[in-house]
Amino acid sequence: MSLVQSIVIGLLMGTVFGVALEKSRVFEPGMIVGQMQFRNFIMLKVFLTAVATGALVIAALHGFGLVKLAPKATFYAADVVGGLMLGAGIALAGACPGTVLAQVGVGYRDALFTLLGGIAGATAFGYAEPVLKPVLAASGPGKITFMDLTGLSYPVMAVGLAAVLVLILVGLEMWRPWRADLGADVDGDFGPAAPAKTTRSHLEPAE
Amino acid sequence: MSEIAQARGGSGSGFACSLKAKAWSPYVAGILIGLLQVPAFLLIETALGASSSYVTVGGIAASWIDPAVTNIDYVAKHIAATGKNWWQVALVIGVAIGAFLSMRISGARRQPISPIWSRALGTSSPGVRYAVAFGAGFVMLFGARVADGCTSGHGLSGMAQLAVSSTVAVAAMFAGGIATALLLLRRI
Numbered sequence: 206m207s208l209v210q211s212i213v214i215g216l217l218m219g220t221v222f223g224v225a226l227e228k229s230r231v232f233e234p235g236m237i238v239g240q241m242q243f244r245n246f247i248m249l250k251v252f253l254t255a256v257a258t259g260a261l262v263i264a265a266l267h268g269f270g271l272v273k274l275a276p277k278a279t280f281y282a283a284d285v286v287g288g289l290m291l292g293a294g295i296a297l298a299g300a301c302p303g304t305v306l307a308q309v310g311v312g313y314r315d316a317l318f319t320l321l322g323g324i325a326g327a328t329a330f331g332y333a334e335p336v337l338k339p340v341l342a343a344s345g346p347g348k349i350t351f352m353d354l355t356g357l358s359y360p361v362m363a364v365g366l367a368a369v370l371v372l373i374l375v376g377l378e379m380w381r382p383w384r385a386d387l388g389a390d391v392d393g394d395f396g397p398a399a400p401a402k403t404t405r406s407h408l409e410p411a412e
Numbered sequence: 413m414s415e416i417a418q419a420r421g422g423s424g425s426g427f428a429c430s431l432k433a434k435a436w437s438p439y440v441a442g443i444l445i446g447l448l449q450v451p452a453f454l455l456i457e458t459a460l461g462a463s464s465s466y467v468t469v470g471g472i473a474a475s476w477i478d479p480a481v482t483n484i485d486y487v488a489k490h491i492a493a494t495g496k497n498w499w500q501v502a503l504v505i506g507v508a509i510g511a512f513l514s515m516r517i518s519g520a521r522r523q524p525i526s527p528i529w530s531r532a533l534g535t536s537s538p539g540v541r542y543a544v545a546f547g548a549g550f551v552m553l554f555g556a557r558v559a560d561g562c563t564s565g566h567g568l569s570g571m572a573q574l575a576v577s578s579t580v581a582v583a584a585m586f587a588g589g590i591a592t593a594l595l596l597l598r599r600i
Contacts, residue, residue, distance in 0.1 A: 206455065211495035212502040214455055218448055219506015222460075226507065227514035228433065229441030234526040238600050241586075241593030250438035251445070252567060258446020259460075259572030263453060272453040276575030277560050284577050287559025288566075288584025294552025295585065296592035297544055299526065301563035302556055303462035305549065306504045310511035314524040314538070315545040322549025327463070328470030329550070330557035334486040341558060351574040362574050374439070383438050391435045391520065394527050396600065 223307050232307035234299025235393025236386075241296045245386045245393050246377055257370040264363035274359065276348045283341035294326075431517045449572065456499050459569030462507075463556035464490060465500040532597040559584075 206214075226232045231251045239245025266272040295301055298319045300308055305323060308316030330337070352359050388394045429436050445460075452460050467490040474481045475491065482488050490497060515522070530536035533544060556562040559581045561570060567585070570578020 206495050208493060208495055208498055211456060211499040214451065215499040215502025216506040216509070218451055219503040219508075220510035220513070221506075222445060222448060222503065223507035223510020223512070224431070224514040225436075225441040225444040225510075227511040228429075228431075228436035228518075229438050230435050231438065231441070232511060234532075235528040235600065237589075238528060238532055238593055238597060241589040242597070242599055243590075244600065247438050251442045252563070254439050254442025255445040255568050256571045258443045259449045259568055260574075262447060262450050263459075263572055266450065266453055272457075274573050275459055275569075276573050277566065277570055277577045279575070279577035279580070280560075281580060284559050284580040285584045287555045287557070288581040289588035290551050290555025291559055291562060291581075292555075292585035292588025292590070293592040294548045294550070294555055295563070296589040296597065297548035298552055299528070299548075300552075301462070302466065302553060303504060303507060303562065303564050306507040307511035310508035311515045311520075311522045312512075312524070313522060313526065315526075315529070315541045318542040318545040319549035319552075322546035323466050323553040324470040324473070324549075325546075326550035326553035326555075327466035327557055328474050330554050331467055331471055331474070331481065331484060331487040331490070334557075335484060337558065338486075346576075349576045351576065351579075354576070359574070363572070366572075366574060387435055390527075392522075392526060392528075394600070396527060396531050 219306075222303070223310060226304055226307040227311065230387060230391050230393065232300065232304040232311075233392045234308075234313075235388065237295060237299045237301075237304075239386070239393045244395075246381055247383055247386045247393070250374060250377060250383060253370045253374055257367040257374075260363040260367045260370075264360045268360050274350070276350050278342075278345060278348045280342040280345040282343075286341065298322075431514065432519075434518045434520050445568065446572070449569065452569075456496060458496050458499070459565065459573070460503075461500060461561065461565030461569060462504055463553060463562035463565060464497070465504050466553045467491075467557065468497050468501050528600045532600050534598055555588075 229251045230236055231248050236245055236247050240248035300319055302323060305316050305319045309320060352362055429440055448460055452458055471487040471491040525538060525541055529541050533540060566578040566581040571582060
């Protein structure tokens with residue numbers, strides 16, 4: 206695969222990814238902040254559906270011997286500290302590192318600042334990595350998976366994971382239909398400033 | 413009425429996935445995103461991810477000002493002209509293109525800043541929002557690189573492969589996100 210081919214494939218895949226993020230509305234700050242405040246569950250639905258689908262297709266490819274798994278190495282301190290920082294950033298950005306680009310694409314001006322901050326943060330980590338690595342990634346159990354811990358095979362665990370996620374999603378959808386989380390302008394905004402067409406009855410009228 | 417139906421994701425049947433629809437079911441979109449693992453694994457021999465590309469772009473920008481940055485192995489590895497590095501940069505650029513096209517075709521129009529921020533931040537000042545966004549982006553990518561992955565690399569790909577590291581990182585990510593959204597932001 207040449208560099209140019211990789212770039213073309215990346216652009217095509219990214220375009221599909223961007224359409225899916227935009228159509229699902231999960232790139233909206235209202236969806237991300239709403240999810241973290243337990244007011245909106247579209248992010249969790251998209252995320253868990255994508256994980257379940259990914260588990261099934263990767264298991265199929267793996268079963269046919271077409272691909273090797275590539276789990277990341279486990280370093281508990283790095284995973285926890287990094288995950289907490291990542292999550293805090295996601296809440297304040299109203300975006301993930303991938304969905305920032307979707308926000309830029311639809312014209313959210315603040316997303317340009319998130320993007321620049323992200324590039325600065327990644328660069329700062331690059332400078333700090335030689336110092337941080339011995340602290341955060343000193344020792345760990347390596348690239349362990351739940352197959353190593355349970356002794357079960359990947360296809361079995363992948364299908365099991367997908368089944369559990371589907372059950373959770375069915376329950377979520379019965380409890381809270383996805384259309385109820387869209388908002389009048391499909392941005393997860395249910396505030397008083399929004400055009401009043403919200404279907405939720407528990408919201409108070411404008412102050 | 414039909415306009416509302418359109419805004420709510422399509423026709424009464426509920427699975428109108430035309431590019432003209434303003435919203436799709438999160439399940440249709442999630443399946444589409446999950447299927448992207450197939451070309452990622454088969455063609456690029458990697459899993460979906462996004463945050464490494466920030467090191468590639470930032471590292472190259474830094475090397476213009478400070479050529480010595482390429483002496484750091486981590487940076488050198490990320491700015492090398494490999495298919496995986498540039499595939500991921502192309503992927504995130506494609507995300508912007510796809511979202512732009514999707515929005516234009518559906519006719520959804522966005523304000524410069526989402527209306528939720530004036531409530532979440534308690535001020536409608538764009539300057540405050542821009543400053544928070546920059547800081548948030550910084551913390552988000554610094555954290556993603558500490559954890560060696562983001563919502564895509566750890567979340568979508570690592571969890572699908574049942575990696576222990578990714579499950580720990582995603583649990584921490586939601587914990588950090590929930591705590592921050594409840595403690596630092598106002599309710600939207």
